[in-house]
Amino acid sequence: MRFGEHLGSSMIKEYYWYYIAYEDLKKALKTGYVTEPTPENTKPDRKPWTEDNEKDFVSLLESELDKVFNFQKIKSEEIVRRIQVSETEVNSVISRLESSTDSRRQSVRPGAAPPSDEDFLTLEQVLSDIIADVHDLAKFTQLNYTGFQKIIKKHDKQTGWYLKPVFAARLNAKPFFKDNYDAFVVKLSKLYDLVRTKGNPVKGDSAAGGTQQNFVRQTTKYWVHPDNITELKLIILKHLPVLVFNPQKDFEEKDTAISSIYYDNPETWELYQGRLKKTEGAEAIRLRWYGGMESDQIFVERKTHREDWTGEKSVKARFSLKEKNVNAFLSGRMTVESIFDKMRREGKKSEDEINDLEQLAREIQYRVITRRLMPVTRTFYHRTAFQLPGDARVRISLDTELTMVREDNLDGRRRAGDSWRRMDIGVDFPFSQLPAEDAERFPYAVLEVKLQTQAGQEPPKWIRELTASHLVEAVPKYSKFIHGTATLFPQRIHLLPFWMPQMDVDIRKPATRQFGIQRPLQSTSISANETQEDDDSDDEEDSEGQGNSRVDRRRLESNGEENGLFDDADGNALDIEERIAAQPLPGDEDYPLYDSDEESVDSDELEEARRVGGAYYYQQLMKYYTHRAGKALLHGCKALIPRPRPTNLPAPEQNGISVIGTQRTHQRFAAPKGKRIHVPVRVEPKVYFAAERTFLSWLEFSILLATIAATLLNFGNDYITFASSWAFTILAALALVYSLMLYIWRVDKIRKRRDVKRVYYEKWGPTIVGVGLVVVVMVNFGLRMRQVGFTSKVVDIQMGRVLDGGQLHADEL
Secondary structure, three states, X not given: OOHHHHHHHHOOHHHHHHOOOHHHHHHHOOOOEOOOOOOOOOOOOEOOOOHHHHHHHHHHHHHHHHHHHHHHHHHHHHHHHXXXXXXXXXXXXXXXXXXXXXXXXXXXXXOOOOOOHXXXXXXXXXXXXXXXXXXHHHHHHHHHHHHHHHHHHHHHHHHOOOOXXXXXXXXXXXOHHHOOOHHHHHHHHHHHHHHHOOOOOOOOOOOXXXXXXXXXXXXXXXXXXXXXXXXXXXXXXXXXXXXXXXOOOOOOHHHHEEEEEEEEOOOOOHHHHHHHHOOOOOEEEEEEEEOOOOOOEEEEEEEEOOOHHHOXXXXXXXXXXXXXXXXXXXXXXXXXXXXXXXXHHHOOOOHHHHHHHHHHHHHHHHHHHHOOOEEEEEEEEEEEEEEOOOOOOEEEEEEEEEEEEEOOOOOOOOOOOOOOXXXXXXXXXXXXXXXXXHEEEOOOEEEEEEEOOOOOOOOOHHHHHHHOOOOOEEOOOOOHHHHHHHHHOOOOOOEEEOOHHHOOOOOOOOOOOOOOOOOOOOOOOOOOOOOOOXXXXXXXXXXXXXXXXXXXXXXXXXXXXXOOOOOOOOOOOOOHHHHHHHOOOOOOOOOOEEEOOOOOOOHHHHHHHHHHOHHHHHHHHHHHHHHHHHHHHHHHHHHHOOOOOOOOOOOOOOOOOOOOOOOOOOOEEEOOOOOEEEOOOOOOHXXXXXXXXXXXXXXXXXXXXHHHHHHHHHHOOOHHHHHHHHHHHHHHHHHHHHHHHHHHHHHHHHHOOOOOHHHHOOOHHHHHHHHHHHHHHHHHHHHHHHHHHHHHHHHHHHHHHHHOOOOOOOOOO
């Protein structure tokens, strides 16, 4: 819908008079026509935009900005005061609860009555109302900021006077849209958790796994549009508290910053390729730190991918290192033993744990040196984690302001130099000092749901509802490292992840059911989540092009079962990402298909052979071009064969209301020229077994044909039996050779995860063998019938002689 309609349907009743007067500003842009419209000229030229018109419009725009800014400021201060009052009330109730508990323990008459369940229920309603206010204020801010952006764009387009650069400075002077709600979320999370648990919040290690060096989780990932970030945080905090590592410290934005530097070999990109293809044993090596650049503790991590059929789980292992020792460690100048000497002296860890850490450090150092790994990509984001302290069964993290930055020196620019990271940036998002080619600012937030469930146990209902809602978009196997590397190195990376072509598709969805922040009974919100589209056209042109629908991307169904995260914890069970990939094509034809560049399926082998070089490369190159030439010749021959041609028919006439339109087209995402899209393929052990059973079936069929041939050869005594025996023998041999070659080819493609249709479907082999078998049987039958006919004719001749009175000689008998 147009933005004006979206704004009108999304307004909150109490805030109605404080929204931007979008329709009034649109009317102010109209200057009238030079001549009156006529039936022949319905859209005459407008009067030129004058300086007086510009002054009046800017004055009106300034007044609207003041109105929105002042209301947002007042409302924000009101929420701060309400949170402070609620904090005082919550602390009072908790102190009464603790006093009554201590009095009962000491058998002394309590000085104050303990709080009742109604007290906690009242506090919960008050906090829920504040949460709804924060949600409404965030929506109010987002709508008004979008309104100002659109009206400025419309002004510049219609008048030819460019107001956008000037008004950007006015917006920065009154930045109502820059208010950070994270502090509200953290404070409300703490209070709501106290009230929900009635003063007994779950306590444990706030690091929530920080002391573990090896941990395994099942993870699902989603994209979140910036318009839905605050609402999503408020929904989650009502079920899980925000994880705060240091409750005694006031909230600072830099405390949530996480930076990681990924290493790879820029000549082979073996780590990128392995993580993208999910090959067995694929590794990712990164160095991570939390907070600003002054952080002295650096975590050296290695992530290893394991296939389900191996019986092992993908594992992330890490150890900590002082920042001053990182360069020496990566270059091999510092030994592994010296890193853990202090840990041994302190005795905080057992000898076995230290030995495991030493082995990990030794392996990482060896790989960095021998594989010539160097920093290539840095990822930066602010993370809000929701988790019960010390309980890793359910952990939800939301990464915002995600940015990928180049760390290499490949193009001659000394970004990192000889250091393990570049020092010209820190946590100063959006890193405006960097050139455009050095940074990729991801347009969405990334939601990760990490679960540790027992066999047969489903995740909580609210998680299933959240992941099925309009607030998130499921993205199977999304990786920050893969996305950043593919985006920052377009000339060096030729194999793209499957989600890259969909980056231009708007992921916002209309609300299909009631889900989100709701007030208690006294709710006054009339807001609705609607899908808004760009409103660049003039008033007379607003009705045009509204029939264009957005791409119906791969989304989850609205029911909770198909949108559940995991039904069980079985290693071979499909998680939500594999379920999405395994879903059949919907009835709607507007379904995104992926087209790679027109290349042979052997292009990866050719790329690998190029790195190997030598005679092997030229052999593969000749095989590659021979394959392409044969394919082109085959298509040319098919084009020359006379056959019926399809006739292009006009579009059917529509009588009455058109429901789905006159044309139905497939939405196809094409990879850029010279690149291919890698679609993840799940390969399970049963696929190998199925290929083996198919080969054994072919073998059984070949043996059966060979048995028939041997029987005919051994027990036949004429030329027909001999010819049939040879025919069955040749057919059996061809079937055996064909099945063997097909089995070897299929296993190779399955091992390399090639999504080739012939791996699972073969139409030529059975057809040729079946036709050959029919031909052999029919020829044998025809020859036998001919022989029987000839014998019958001879008998008839002899019988005729007998009937004529002749006598048969002994040689005739």
